[in-house]
Amino acid sequence: MTKMPVSPKAAVKEVQDVSSLAAKAFASMFRRPFYVRDILTQMDIVGVGSLTVVMLTGFFTGAVLTLQSSKTLTTFGAVAFTGQLVAVSLVRELGPVLTSLMIAGRVGSGIASELGSMLVTEQINAMRALGTDPIKKLVVPRLLATTSMLPVATVMADAMGIIGGLFTSVFVLRISANLYLARAWNGLSYMDLFGGLLKPIVFGATVAIVSCHCGLRTYGGTQGVGRSTTQAVVVSSILIIIFNLFLTRLILVYTR
Amino acid sequence: MTEPILEMKNVVKYYGDTAVLNGISFSVFRGETKIIIGASGSGKSTILKLIMGLDKPDAGRIFVEGEDITKFNERQLVSVRQKIGMVFQESALFDSLPVRENVAYRLYELGVDEDEIDAKVRQSLGFVGLEEAIDKMPAELSGGMKRRVALARALIGEPEIMLYDEPTAGLDPVTSKKINELIITLRDIKSVTGVFVTHRMRDAFTLATEYATNGGRQISFHTEDNFLCIANTRFLMLRDGAIIFEGPDEVLRRSKDEYIKRFLA
Numbered sequence: 001m002t003k004m005p006v007s008p009k010a011a012v013k014e015v016q017d018v019s020s021l022a023a024k025a026f027a028s029m030f031r032r033p034f035y036v037r038d039i040l041t042q043m044d045i046v047g048v049g050s051l052t053v054v055m056l057t058g059f060f061t062g063a064v065l066t067l068q069s070s071k072t073l074t075t076f077g078a079v080a081f082t083g084q085l086v087a088v089s090l091v092r093e094l095g096p097v098l099t100s101l102m103i104a105g106r107v108g109s110g111i112a113s114e115l116g117s118m119l120v121t122e123q124i125n126a127m128r129a130l131g132t133d134p135i136k137k138l139v140v141p142r143l144l145a146t147t148s149m150l151p152v153a154t155v156m157a158d159a160m161g162i163i164g165g166l167f168t169s170v171f172v173l174r175i176s177a178n179l180y181l182a183r184a185w186n187g188l189s190y191m192d193l194f195g196g197l198l199k200p201i202v203f204g205a206t207v208a209i210v211s212c213h214c215g216l217r218t219y220g221g222t223q224g225v226g227r228s229t230t231q232a233v234v235v236s237s238i239l240i241i242i243f244n245l246f247l248t249r250l251i252l253v254y255t256r
Numbered sequence: 257m258t259e260p261i262l263e264m265k266n267v268v269k270y271y272g273d274t275a276v277l278n279g280i281s282f283s284v285f286r287g288e289t290k291i292i293i294g295a296s297g298s299g300k301s302t303i304l305k306l307i308m309g310l311d312k313p314d315a316g317r318i319f320v321e322g323e324d325i326t327k328f329n330e331r332q333l334v335s336v337r338q339k340i341g342m343v344f345q346e347s348a349l350f351d352s353l354p355v356r357e358n359v360a361y362r363l364y365e366l367g368v369d370e371d372e373i374d375a376k377v378r379q380s381l382g383f384v385g386l387e388e389a390i391d392k393m394p395a396e397l398s399g400g401m402k403r404r405v406a407l408a409r410a411l412i413g414e415p416e417i418m419l420y421d422e423p424t425a426g427l428d429p430v431t432s433k434k435i436n437e438l439i440i441t442l443r444d445i446k447s448v449t450g451v452f453v454t455h456r457m458r459d460a461f462t463l464a465t466e467y468a469t470n471g472g473r474q475i476s477f478h479t480e481d482n483f484l485c486i487a488n489t490r491f492l493m494l495r496d497g498a499i500i501f502e503g504p505d506e507v508l509r510r511s512k513d514e515y516i517k518r519f520l521a
């Protein structure tokens with residue numbers, strides 16, 4: 001009874017349900033009423049609430065990335081290009097993916113457990129009974145919050161990563177700050193920035209839709225809430241990593 | 257009077273492989289209160305959820321004010337639900353909102369302006385005697401207080417139909433008396449149509465034997481006697497997904513059925 005759906009039929013149904021939730025959420029995004037207060041609250045939870053985590057992740061990733069890449073670059077006598085390698089890796093891949101994974105863990109679990117508890121205590125039914133569409137009231141604000149705040153968080157993580165790299169460059173590797181920053185800046189193209197912002201938008205939508213779906217599908221009381229929460233984090237993290245491959249491929253094809 | 261306000265026709269509902277409701281038909285007329293009794297798990301809450309459109313039957317039809325809501329989608333159901341207030345078995349208050357916003361929820365949805373909302377919230381909380389709890393969070397309330405806030409929340413749009421799911425379960429006699437009197441007032445003074453689910457026979461018979469009159473200023477409660485029979489309250493008893501009794505309390509009390517006799521004992 002407590003297994004994840006594994007049969008092909010169950011898996012197909014699951015994909016169908018998630019797509020249908022996504023379609024309903026997008027469709028009702030443009031219909032009144034708009035729950036502005038809920039949207040702002042969620043943006044605050046996702047954006048402001050995740051800032052510390054995201055900035056710490058960015059800083060230390062940038063720092064360690066600099067250490068590692070300078071080591072490799074030294075063997076080719078190209079240590080001066082450290083800044084470029086760090087900036088490109090961060091903006092294209094590590095920034096979006098790590099930020100989204102952190103937020104999948106922090107926000108995705110929160111969404112699934114909140115909606116799951118509301119479901120098992122009949123609050124969702126009470127909401128429907130009082131004339132509210134739970135998709136509009138609960139799913140849409142969370143979707144808007146993650147899709148809008150994830151790019152912001154990613155930019156923060158990228159910036160902190162480059163600063164982290166700057167620290168190790170200057171204090172450990174003794175590369176001059178000017179050289180590091182100039183290489184970092186020149187190494188980035190507009191397409192890198194575009195791709196680096198497109199990814200978190202897609203990943204944000206993934207986290208919100210998957211987590212809402214898991215929460216709203218909870219069964220079996222409090223234990224079920226725990227199960228939904230775990231599933232939300234696991235599934236959205238895996239999807240982020242898979243989608244990242246496809247998005248990267250897509251972006252690289254169009255930036256030739 | 258001729259057309260029922262609520263009607264179920266041969267409703268069947270399955271959860272998994274078991275038929276929780278197996279061919280339920282009944283109707284409730286304007287101003288009438290139907291008391292649904294039955295053992296735990298007999299499908300009482302399921303009936304209320306189906307009337308509210310929160311769940312769909314597997315067969316049969318459900319009518320609200322003559323309108324067939326069986327196939328209605330969520331958007332069509334909004335206007336139906338506006339006419340119905342529901343008190344959930346476990347209160348189901350929104351635990352992230354204070355009492356004020358819980359009670360006002362429906363009015364916020366309708367876009368009523370703030371001053372009017374405040375007045376109505378106070379009035380509704382006053383009706384259940386909980387004005388002082390207006391700024392509390394649901395977690396700070398006792399079970400009985402939650403039940404009464406849930407009642408206030410259900411009442412705020414002045415719905416014509418009220419569905420009560422065991423509003424008195426697990427409450428002390430004083431509080432349950434208070435809630436019963438509220439329900440009787442709604443039925444007799446405001447002509448609200450109701451469905452009252454319970455397995456506490458005492459409360460069921462209170463509802464079936466007491467009535468309220470409005471003496472101009474004050475509402476007073478009386479008990480029916482030999483000359484007077486309350487005509488607007490009927491029983492409906494469920495067992496294994498089917499209706500095994502339907503009628504007034506006098507007949508229920510005299511029933512020869514072994515199961516019913518044991519249930520009333």
Ligand SMILES: Nc1ncnc2c1ncn2[C@@H]1O[C@H](COP(=O)(O)OP(=O)(O)OP(=O)(O)O)[C@@H](O)[C@H]1O
Nearest residue numbers: 271272276295296297298299300301302303345455
């Ligand atoms: N969501 C559900 N999934 C599966 N089974 C359910 C579900 N809801 C109710 N049931 C089953 O349906 C039956 C009737 O449930 P219902 O809640 O209507 O009972 P009830 O008469 O209200 O009982 P109680 O007096 O204990 O509240 C029960 O056997 C219950 O196990």
Ligand SMILES: [Mg+2]
Nearest residue numbers: 300301345421
């Ligand atoms: Mg019940």
